[in-house]
Amino acid sequence: MFHFIRTNRVERGDSAEGSDMADEKTCRLALVGFGPVGRSFAEILAQRGEVLRSRYGVRLLITAAVDRTGSAVDRNGLDPARLVAAKREGTVARYPVAGREAMSGVEALAASDADIVLEATPVSLTDGEPGVSFVRAALTAGRHVVMANKGPLVFAYAELAELARAHRVALKFSATLGGSLPTYNIAARDLAGCTIERVEAVLNSTSHYILSRMNMGEPYATALAEAQRLEIAERDPRLDVEGWDAANKLVILANSALDTPAVLADVAVTGITHLTAADLPLTLLATADRTSSGYQLAVRPVRLPEEHPLAKLPPLSMGIVFHTDLIGPLTVTVDERGPRPTAAAMLRDVLEIGGR
Numbered sequence: 111m112f113h114f115i116r117t118n119r120v121e122r123g124d125s126a127e128g129s130d131m132a133d134e135k136t137c138r139l140a141l142v143g144f145g146p147v148g149r150s151f152a153e154i155l156a157q158r159g160e161v162l163r164s165r166y167g168v169r170l171l172i173t174a175a176v177d178r179t180g181s182a183v184d185r186n187g188l189d190p191a192r193l194v195a196a197k198r199e200g201t202v203a204r205y206p207v208a209g210r211e212a213m214s215g216v217e218a219l220a221a222s223d224a225d226i227v228l229e230a231t232p233v234s235l236t237d238g239e240p241g242v243s244f245v246r247a248a249l250t251a252g253r254h255v256v257m258a259n260k261g262p263l264v265f266a267y268a269e270l271a272e273l274a275r276a277h278r279v280a281l282k283f284s285a286t287l288g289g290s291l292p293t294y295n296i297a298a299r300d301l302a303g304c305t306i307e308r309v310e311a312v313l314n315s316t317s318h319y320i321l322s323r324m325n326m327g328e329p330y331a332t333a334l335a336e337a338q339r340l341e342i343a344e345r346d347p348r349l350d351v352e353g354w355d356a357a358n359k360l361v362i363l364a365n366s367a368l369d370t371p372a373v374l375a376d377v378a379v380t381g382i383t384h385l386t387a388a389d390l391p392l393t394l395l396a397t398a399d400r401t402s403s404g405y406q407l408a409v410r411p412v413r414l415p416e417e418h419p420l421a422k423l424p425p426l427s428m429g430i431v432f433h434t435d436l437i438g439p440l441t442v443t444v445d446e447r448g449p450r451p452t453a454a455a456m457l458r459d460v461l462e463i464g465g466r
């Protein structure tokens with residue numbers, strides 16, 4: 111996929127802080143969704159905005175933040191630490207002066223003058239909303255989009271990619287394919303020129319954690335309860351343990367990096383809820399196998415040979431192996447805890463769009 115950068119939306123040299131800053135850009139960001147991921151993104155900017163500014167020559171300004179209660183908007187920039195503090199009190203709409211109860215995301219986007227919209231609302235497997243509408247509105251208004259929410263891509267990949275092309279803006283989503291695991295970037299950029307024969311991946315850390323404990327002898331219910339206690343698993347864990355989260359990621363990977371138009375129904379999905387001790391040890395593996403007409407997609411528990419690069423993947427890790435013709439197998443793994451690495455993945459997309 112080609113990404114188009116609208117440099118005219120990024121203001122150059124608007125700083126009066128001396129010649130070092132003459133080539134500096136300002137990049138306005140709207141955060142739609144201010145849960146753990148949106149909040150972590152704001153925290154990262156609060157902690158290292160100045161470092162990023164000198165390293166990448168870009169002043170990243172949050173000009174809007176949106177949650178279900180309302181929004182905070184200031185075209186001149188919101189203070190990220192104060193945004194986090196306002197959310198701690200319940201909603202970004204508590205932000206002093208700039209906070210607006212009941213201001214919708216679409217209204218906030220229009221008022222934000224954002225160059226890049228960061229979409230981090232909850233995933234929906236029914237219709238991809240509210241994410242699809244936010245992303246559509248942002249792209250149509252000529253804004254770049256960086257996503258953590260998989261839903262819109264699973265439901266409307268082709269439409270959104272076409273909208274981005276038509277409006278000559280970037281649509282980036284590396285955070286949707288395993289948080290900080292650099293899945294898309296490797297497939298699309300680092301393996302350029304190779305043929306990817308097979309992909310094998312552990313893309314859902316919740317089910318991998320539970321299955322790892324089951325492999326050590328714990329029953330499913332005990333392993334799930336421990337994952338819930340550690341807040342690795344949701345109260346309703348079905349999306350993860352029935353394999354749908356991994357299938358979502360596989361669909362996005364197929365559409366974006368494997369040039370294979372796919373929907374969820376194209377993935378053969380088997381979860382981990384039915385397994386007994388006699389089946390173990392197993393790993394929940396997402397696979398894409400090249401065929402004469404694209405890739406065959408599956409998510410299922412499999413027994414990996416001991417020497418397989420993902421066989422000893424630690425319980426809180428994710429990993430991917432690309433089997434290619436020119437490079438051979440290439441494996442990447444990540445040990446990811448909490449939302450911060452996903453926020454960091456959004457940041458890398460933002461810097462690719464807005465950095466020098």
Ligand SMILES: NC(=O)c1ccc[n+]([C@@H]2O[C@H](COP(=O)([O-])OP(=O)(O)OC[C@H]3O[C@@H](n4cnc5c(N)ncnc54)[C@H](OP(=O)(O)O)[C@@H]3O)[C@@H](O)[C@H]2O)c1
Nearest residue numbers: 143144145146147177178230231232233240258259449452
């Ligand atoms: N957490 C992770 O480690 C992780 C990793 C990879 C990908 N992701 C994906 O990243 C996305 C965000 O994750 P999260 O953990 O931050 O999710 P979350 O806890 O569900 O937070 C979602 C945020 O979106 C807001 N929201 C919901 N509906 C909205 C609407 N109609 N208009 C405006 N705002 C709305 C929520 O508002 P309220 O705060 O008012 O409820 C909340 O601030 C999800 O799609 C998730 O699947 C998360």
